[in-house]
Amino acid sequence: MDIEKKMNELYERIEKYSYYYYTRNESLISDVEFDKLLAELERLEEENPHLKREGSLTSQVGSSLKDSKFTKVKHKNPMLSLSNTYSTKDLEDFDGRVKRILGRDRKVDYALELKLDGVSISVHYERGKLTRAVTRGDGAVGEDVTENILQIASIPHYLKEEISMEVRGEIVLPLDEFKRLNDVRAQAGEEVFANPRNAASGTLKQLDATVVKERNLDCYFFFLVDGGSYGLEKHNESLEYLESLGIKTTGVCEVCSSIDELEERIAHWQERKEDLGYETDGMVIKINDTGLWEELGATTKSPRWAIAYKFPAKQVTTKLTGVTWQVGRTGKVTPVAELEEVEVSGSKVKRASLHNYDEILRKDIRVGDRVFIEKAAEIIPQVVKVVKEVRDGSEIEIELPTNCPVCNALLDNVEKSVDYVDAITFLGIEKVGEKKAKLLAEASGSIEKLMELELEELESIKTIGKRLAKAIYEYFRDEENIELIKTLKERGVSFSFDTDGVRKIDKREFAADPKLLAFVSKDDVVDIRCINDDCPSKLQTKIEYFVSRDAMNIDGLGTKIVEKFIELGKIKDVSDIYRLHEYRGELEQIDKMGEKSIENLLNSIEESKKRDYTKTLYALGIPHVGKFLAKLLATESKSLENLKNMTKDELLKVDGVGAKVAESVYSYLRNEAHLEMLDRLEGYGINYEMEASGEEGSERSKFAGKNFLFTGKLQHFGRSEIKEVIEDLGGTNLSGVSKKLDYLIVGEKAGSKLKKAQELGTVEILTEEEFLNLIKGGDTEASQEKQEEKAEEKPVAERKPEKLENKKLF
Numbered sequence: 001m002d003i004e005k006k007m008n009e010l011y012e013r014i015e016k017y018s019y020y021y022y023t024r025n026e027s028l029i030s031d032v033e034f035d036k037l038l039a040e041l042e043r044l045e046e047e048n049p050h051l052k053r054e055g056s057l058t059s060q061v062g063s064s065l066k067d068s069k070f071t072k073v074k075h076k077n078p079m080l081s082l083s084n085t086y087s088t089k090d091l092e093d094f095d096g097r098v099k100r101i102l103g104r105d106r107k108v109d110y111a112l113e114l115k116l117d118g119v120s121i122s123v124h125y126e127r128g129k130l131t132r133a134v135t136r137g138d139g140a141v142g143e144d145v146t147e148n149i150l151q152i153a154s155i156p157h158y159l160k161e162e163i164s165m166e167v168r169g170e171i172v173l174p175l176d177e178f179k180r181l182n183d184v185r186a187q188a189g190e191e192v193f194a195n196p197r198n199a200a201s202g203t204l205k206q207l208d209a210t211v212v213k214e215r216n217l218d219c220y221f222f223f224l225v226d227g228g229s230y231g232l233e234k235h236n237e238s239l240e241y242l243e244s245l246g247i248k249t250t251g252v253c254e255v256c257s258s259i260d261e262l263e264e265r266i267a268h269w270q271e272r273k274e275d276l277g278y279e280t281d282g283m284v285i286k287i288n289d290t291g292l293w294e295e296l297g298a299t300t301k302s303p304r305w306a307i308a309y310k311f312p313a314k315q316v317t318t319k320l321t322g323v324t325w326q327v328g329r330t331g332k333v334t335p336v337a338e339l340e341e342v343e344v345s346g347s348k349v350k351r352a353s354l355h356n357y358d359e360i361l362r363k364d365i366r367v368g369d370r371v372f373i374e375k376a377a378e379i380i381p382q383v384v385k386v387v388k389e390v391r392d393g394s395e396i397e398i399e400l401p402t403n404c405p406v407c408n409a410l411l412d413n414v415e416k417s418v419d420y421v422d423a424i425t426f427l428g429i430e431k432v433g434e435k436k437a438k439l440l441a442e443a444s445g446s447i448e449k450l451m452e453l454e455l456e457e458l459e460s461i462k463t464i465g466k467r468l469a470k471a472i473y474e475y476f477r478d479e480e481n482i483e484l485i486k487t488l489k490e491r492g493v494s495f496s497f498d499t500d501g502v503r504k505i506d507k508r509e510f511a512a513d514p515k516l517l518a519f520v521s522k523d524d525v526v527d528i529r530c531i532n533d534d535c536p537s538k539l540q541t542k543i544e545y546f547v548s549r550d551a552m553n554i555d556g557l558g559t560k561i562v563e564k565f566i567e568l569g570k571i572k573d574v575s576d577i578y579r580l581h582e583y584r585g586e587l588e589q590i591d592k593m594g595e596k597s598i599e600n601l602l603n604s605i606e607e608s609k610k611r612d613y614t615k616t617l618y619a620l621g622i623p624h625v626g627k628f629l630a631k632l633l634a635t636e637s638k639s640l641e642n643l644k645n646m647t648k649d650e651l652l653k654v655d656g657v658g659a660k661v662a663e664s665v666y667s668y669l670r671n672e673a674h675l676e677m678l679d680r681l682e683g684y685g686i687n688y689e690m691e692a693s694g695e696e697g698s699e700r701s702k703f704a705g706k707n708f709l710f711t712g713k714l715q716h717f718g719r720s721e722i723k724e725v726i727e728d729l730g731g732t733n734l735s736g737v738s739k740k741l742d743y744l745i746v747g748e749k750a751g752s753k754l755k756k757a758q759e760l761g762t763v764e765i766l767t768e769e770e771f772l773n774l775i776k777g778g779d780t781e782a783s784q785e786k787q788e789e790k791a792e793e794k795p796v797a798e799r800k801p802e803k804l805e806n807k808k809l810f
């Protein structure tokens, strides 16, 4: 009794899923799960043959033609399915069965092909001309889809010979076309296809052949019906023959003489399947000698001379149990799907990426939903789509967080600011981007006026032009568009310049209607961010910035070490870097950190204490203070102590410092936590003062008008460092020896440049020591002149940063 109930339940479910799959081109569960149900039913039927239903899908090819709108055609030879397996053990059983029937000592070669995941098709050629194409249907009767098949570029309308034949193949949607199609559908607020197979099958069943043409389907053939009558006895040869007639195959048909060899080649293809450009869900193994096919025969559902080996499923369904918001290293807050654990692509998965909030809205994902997840190759699992058909009403909409889950600071971009120009842009009128939208906004002042403009008036707006004017004119005369604008206005979108201009709108209120959602999703600013610069989630990024080449230039402090130390709680802010020497033990435990690399790292940390004030200031990563401003502020303030004491006004007086920067620097230096950290850094010996070696102005002009070049290996300077020093002192770096060159600094193993300079005779040649002397003492004429000029210069705080701008400082 219980078994009967169970079987009935399975019949119902399998029929429902098949109906959706074959007739509506939609999957309510994944293929693995479907195959499991089918296998279970098959087992129950075998154990209880009296309960087996007439026409059970366990012994029939799957599709129902009930709702088909195409002409039905009976197949001359039935189009069967394939029995399938997920394990290599089953391949041995298959080999065993084959040999039991054919005789144990019979030598059997197998042909191994890719199993394309698409839709079967049978194509008939008569005297070389394509006359008919029929789907598999229920195996006995299919649908005439000739018109659609003629739209597929890779299927020849004529063969290279005037020959008659029936060939079978698989229609697929190439992966890039699949992606393109889904992107377009998502943008238009339409349901996306879960996978290329559903998309291919949905496309093939289109009644409008032009749609088929647009979608760029492709087709690969794998079977010549009755190959024997063409004198072909081997399956692989029949595929070569098809190729010679202009019929496309995958080109993969490998003849293997043992199961071991098959397994080895399957493993090979399993590794490469992601690079094919189309979806494969496994391999097909066929007996290569077609003469044996008849001997082996077929069941009502599948031939006994072939079997499909399926790759581990990369798409499965599971339940979405919740959403957590993760803060990335730059403060980006992203939703992560929490899932009931499932196995996908051979590994267990509990979490998947949801990308961003717009994606959640677009796909209408709710907690409690059954979702398709996919994991291809090494990629993080993704939520592909929701199975809305199985909702029971208990699903809960996902809330957008308002505060950072790490530091609790308010997040930005929960609300979106839209002004009149944005509003026009987002309408998506063809060819109206931001620039044109601005023109239209300025010319009209409000949407009401814009909508009323006559064609000639639109044409007279500069750079709009006749064609665009016509498109705009027509856009505003379309009922649907008028309705959309009306709704948007009701929702608070600003469509004029007079009111307060920018309106904040809440995306959540736009989610329900795909058209409205498409409107608010137009500008791609979909990321939510934590705007607190001290959010612990950003520490890693901060440290990487602090140690980078242009900042403290600390070598050997890689991502992994930093991650580890943050995790251990030993790095809480950048100052903790200067305590790493206390943690030799921990350093040793981190991958590959040998004695030597630890030594190098600690030396490099020690060395960094000597960096000049410009670099240490830059390294702090004060918002808006990049290299240029760090240099400017360091030059002006001379020391961090002075900088700390500067008022906002004083900061603003520095040329090149705007309100944003002044505010940022001022408040950074009034934050208790920052001040404590700066004290710690100073305590470790970090340099927060400008070098005492004379005044910046005179230093800078020391090499003015002089051209430098260095060659060979230098002892005291790095290559970029010496260039910087020269430029800092007002000199210019040349890239080659010429008459313009004043000084050539030579290191070890100087070669052709030195020779050339000697030949010229006009170049002063310096060793590194001599160059150092020149920096320290020996003034050049030019710099003396400069110093005189300098006496008349304005006080430091009022000086224009011209020199800084004219020179390449960094």
Ligand SMILES: NC(=O)c1ccc[n+]([C@@H]2O[C@H](COP(=O)([O-])OP(=O)(O)OC[C@H]3O[C@@H](n4cnc5c(N)ncnc54)[C@H](O)[C@@H]3O)[C@@H](O)[C@H]2O)c1
Residues within 6 Å of the ligand: 017, 018, 021, 022, 026, 027, 028, 029, 030, 031, 032, 034, 035, 061, 062, 080, 081, 082, 084, 113, 114, 115, 116, 117, 118, 119, 120, 121, 136, 169, 170, 222, 284, 308
């Ligand atoms: N998810 C669902 O709801 C649902 C419902 C019904 C069926 N299904 C799935 O559909 C599949 C059953 O469909 P099926 O009967 O088409 O079986 P199948 O797709 O597993 O295998 C048979 C088909 O493979 C194709 N094929 C591709 N490459 C081939 C090659 N080189 N040589 C020979 N054939 C090749 C042929 O079109 C052939 O008809 C199962 O995978 C099942 O999970 C899923």
Ligand SMILES: [Zn+2]
Residues within 6 Å of the ligand: 327, 404, 405, 406, 407, 408, 409, 530, 531, 532, 535, 536, 537
């Ligand atoms: Zn935060």
